[in-house]
Amino acid sequence: MDLPIVVGVDGSESSLRAVDWAVDEGALRGAPLRLVYASLWEHYEGESLAADLGKPSEQVTAEDIVRAAAQRARTRRPDVDVSTDVLPEEPEYALVREGRNAAALVLGTRGRSGLVEMLLGSVSLTVAAHANCPVIVLRGRHDNQVRAGTRGRVVVGVGEKGTDSAALRFAVQETKLRQVTLDAVRAWRCPAYETTDHPLLSGEPARLHEQHAVEVLDKALKEVPAEVHLRRRTVEGPARRVLLDASHEADLLVVGARRNPGHLGLQLGRVAHAVLHHSACAVAVVPEQV
Structure with missing residues (x-):
């Protein structure tokens, strides 16, 4: 059943x-x-x-x-x-x-x-x-539309779990059901302590962090079915801000939330908490087992 x-x-x-x-x-x-x-x-x-x-x-x-x-x-x-x-x-x-x-x-x-x-x-x-x-x-003004939606896009935040991500699998399933575009987003940041004022070196730390983000995204998406219309994006900035910005172009925003069976408190994480409060579209929180 x-x-x-x-x-x-x-x-x-x-x-x-x-x-x-x-x-x-x-x-x-x-x-x-x-x-x-x-x-x-x-x-x-x-x-x-x-x-x-x-x-x-x-x-x-x-x-x-x-x-x-x-x-x-x-x-x-x-x-x-x-x-x-x-x-x-x-x-x-x-x-x-x-x-x-x-x-x-x-x-x-x-x-x-x-x-x-x-x-x-x-x-x-x-x-x-x-x-x-x-x-x-359900968030946003058009949050009661599934099949047609208003923007034709499902956004998923891609974390470190790669192909083991339950959130990514859920996003792929929703994309296939709706027959829309899957927008897979990986946020990255260059830590402040790695920046330098030297003009010949100032771009190197950022380039390495962006390259790592691309590698994580490619690894996570390698098993996404070919029939899924996929858009890959790496964006510099805090994950909360990056995903909230992306929610303005989406019908559904999918994020993962780690679940630790031995922990009794709220198990959301800062990113999921932020998008639940402020997303411009519906949000799916998908549990990820630790």
Whole structure:
């Protein structure tokens, strides 16, 4: 049986956009969709869904939320099998557990403040930091489009794992499903202590670091299938800035996050943390086992 695409829904506009994105992803993969509402204490605070249901917002129940989300998904993609569940527990724990038997988790950006579109909500951040499967967080104004997208490009940040990178494999899969370009980016920097003021030597350290970046990128991409339309780029600068710049030209940005089974804290890394908060497009965080 194919693993489902799991979506955390709460009735907010961002979670409904996540439903749209996820059901399109399910159609591409031939995978079922599972819609999950999990909460111990939150009450529904949105107005748009309440208006659609013809109820005051304080009367909207968890069952109403998942039922409306399921109807939205079935209307958009009648060919995708949709199931729902309401879990009376903290959403962070419930969704991380759901990710153990999921092809991917899809979440919106909703937080509990007025900075929803700028900063990531605590649930999405925690789930992205702990889930065992890829976590896609929807960002940007066109974040509910999968097949066509708006830019025709998947960007992946290439690290040191090379062909063993789960993030790269996920990015290749998404590129093939969408039939778009894969933009593989390797950031590099010349450490300050290696620079020199001598006019004959000033370019040498930078050239060597750029050459190393090219070699890492070539090694990582050597097994990418020939049918993938591939664009290779090495860019000087901090990886966070390089990938955030690239996100403005992408429909999906893919990054890896190391998972250490013996570590209990957030396992994201500075790059993944930054792009989750500030990317201009949807972000997929793919766990990389240490």
